[in-house]
Amino acid sequence: MANRKAVLSTSNVRREAVVLSAMTVFAANxxxxxxxxxxxxxxxxxxxxxxxxxxxxQELFVAALERCFEVILAALAKxxxxxxxQAPEPILFAMGGAYAALIADRKLLLLQIHAQSAAGVxxxxxxxxxxxxxxVNFVKVRSNASDESVQRFIAYGQLCHLxxxxxxxxxTSSWAxxxxxxxxxx
Amino acid sequence: MANRKAVLSTSNVRREAVVLSAMTVFAANxxxxxxxxxxxxxxxxxxxxxxxxxxxxQELFVAALERCFEVILAALAKxxxxxxxQAPEPILFAMGGAYAALIADRKLLLLQIHAQSAAGVxxxxxxxxxxxxxxVNFVKVRSNASDESVQRFIAYGQLCHLxxxxxxxxxTSSWAxxxxxxxxxx
DNA sequence: CGGGTGCGTGATTGATTACTCACTGTCAAG
DNA sequence: CTTGACAGTGAGTAATCAATCACGCACCCG
Numbered sequence: 319m320a321n322r323k324a325v326l327s328t329s330n331v332r333r334e335a336v337v338l339s340a341m342t343v344f345a346a347n348x349x350x351x352x353x354x355x356x357x358x359x360x361x362x363x364x365x366x367x368x369x370x371x372x373x374x375x376q377e378l379f380v381a382a383l384e385r386c387f388e389v390i391l392a393a394l395a396k397x398x399x400x401x402x403x404q405a406p407e408p409i410l411f412a413m414g415g416a417y418a419a420l421i422a423d424r425k426l427l428l429l430q431i432h433a434q435s436a437a438g439v440x441x442x443x444x445x446x447x448x449x450x451x452x453x454v455n456f457v458k459v460r461s462n463a464s465d466e467s468v469q470r471f472i473a474y475g476q477l478c479h480l481x482x483x484x485x486x487x488x489x490t491s492s493w494a495x496x497x498x499x500x501x502x503x504x
Numbered sequence: 505m506a507n508r509k510a511v512l513s514t515s516n517v518r519r520e521a522v523v524l525s526a527m528t529v530f531a532a533n534x535x536x537x538x539x540x541x542x543x544x545x546x547x548x549x550x551x552x553x554x555x556x557x558x559x560x561x562q563e564l565f566v567a568a569l570e571r572c573f574e575v576i577l578a579a580l581a582k583x584x585x586x587x588x589x590q591a592p593e594p595i596l597f598a599m600g601g602a603y604a605a606l607i608a609d610r611k612l613l614l615l616q617i618h619a620q621s622a623a624g625v626x627x628x629x630x631x632x633x634x635x636x637x638x639x640v641n642f643v644k645v646r647s648n649a650s651d652e653s654v655q656r657f658i659a660y661g662q663l664c665h666l667x668x669x670x671x672x673x674x675x676t677s678s679w680a681x682x683x684x685x686x687x688x689x690x
Numbered sequence: 691c692g693g694g695t696g697c698g699t700g701a702t703t704g705a706t707t708a709c710t711c712a713c714t715g716t717c718a719a720g
Numbered sequence: 721c722t723t724g725a726c727a728g729t730g731a732g733t734a735a736t737c738a739a740t741c742a743c744g745c746a747c748c749c750g
Contacts, residue, residue: 329727348621350536353707364729369709434669435534435621447670454679465682469663472683476662477655483620484633493640496651497658514697539737550699555739 387449406463573635592649
């Protein structure tokens with residue numbers, strides 16, 4: 319059009335950009351709270367083309383959620399790798415630190431929260447379960463910790479989500495401190 | 505006009521019915537996923553009148569959320585009362601059982617999940633924090649348990665939410681069992 | 691009786707939004 | 721150069737929904 323050298327991209331490159339935009343925007347406003355137009359704007363393409371790349375908003379959200387869990391798994395793997403000690407509990411501790419560092423920007427965490435809330439949509443619920451399963455399995459296998467320890471790992475991870483979504487980390491009142499003390503969430 | 509009756513006036517009766525309907529319907533479909541019309545239908549009144557009783561959808565949701573936490577507090581109090589032993593840990597255990605029993609129908613739990621997801625709306629975030637604060641404070645004061653124990657109580661409560669929203673209690677796969685074993689969620 | 695006060699509603703409105711369609715522009719192979 | 725496949729879009733459409741408005745109806749006090 320106006321641009322003489324309008325280089326066409328491959329659809330896969332665009333798809334990637336759209337998924338990344340979707341992660342950010344859905345994380346900020348949730349599934350129902352985010353118009354596809356917002357995703358398109360952030361990816362700097364037209365809304366119509368987003369629908370060419372992803373047949374529906376739902377499938378776009380699922381793609382973003384799946385990517386979210388991929389990133390989390392990678393971070394856990396990296397954290398485990400960097401653990402000095404290879405005993406179960408130290409590995410779990412290292413993974414916890416890696417996760418805490420990862421969710422510093424709130425994006426991956428909020429996407430999970432919104433996915434949970436949107437679990438009324440069967441495809442979203444399934445994707446969330448798949449992601450959770452992969453995390454639990456990975457943590458269990460990689461750390462070789464007891465079931466109880468893995469359960470505790472996830473439980474305190476959920477507590478970390480609660481702390482972050484409600485902004486308790488910036489709260490110094492006594493009740494907030496009860497929840498936040500000792501929990502690494504940067 | 506000075507005083508009609510010592511008992512609730514008609515509009516307050518309606519307001520009460522609307523709040524109860526709102527709890528159920530918002531729990532089922534979330535804040536953005538629920539039209540006010542659905543609340544009205546369930547309360548068997550017109551949509552217009554719902555807006556006379558509550559000035560906006562947002563305030564209606566907040567009212568439902570506040571009621572949710574009131575019910576939870578009452579259940580925790582009752583659970584603590586029924587504890588045979590008055591030492592901190594037994595009281596916590598009794599409260600956990602009471603909470604698990606309470607959320608058997610998923611309504612109060614789902615409302616919390618949806619509130620967390622809708623915390624982008626400042627008034628909803630504030631209400632959620634108030635509710636959480638009241639729970640934490642009550643648990644701490646009533647049980648007289650250590651901060652660490654209270655923190656663990658909440659963390660495993662959040663795990664319980666995760667289990668229920670994803671339907672893990674009906675899942676017998678090994679990864680699901682890691683999360684569910686020993687968690688009371690009926 | 692008359693009239694005021696508060697309960698209650700059907701119809702509407704204006705904004706938003708998921709998704710579609712008809713279309714233009716690009717590029718590489720033959 | 722032509723062709724055809726693919727990248728990309730502006731302009732819709734049909735549906736949904738928060739919120740309002742104009743209006744009745746029941747009851748009660750004087």
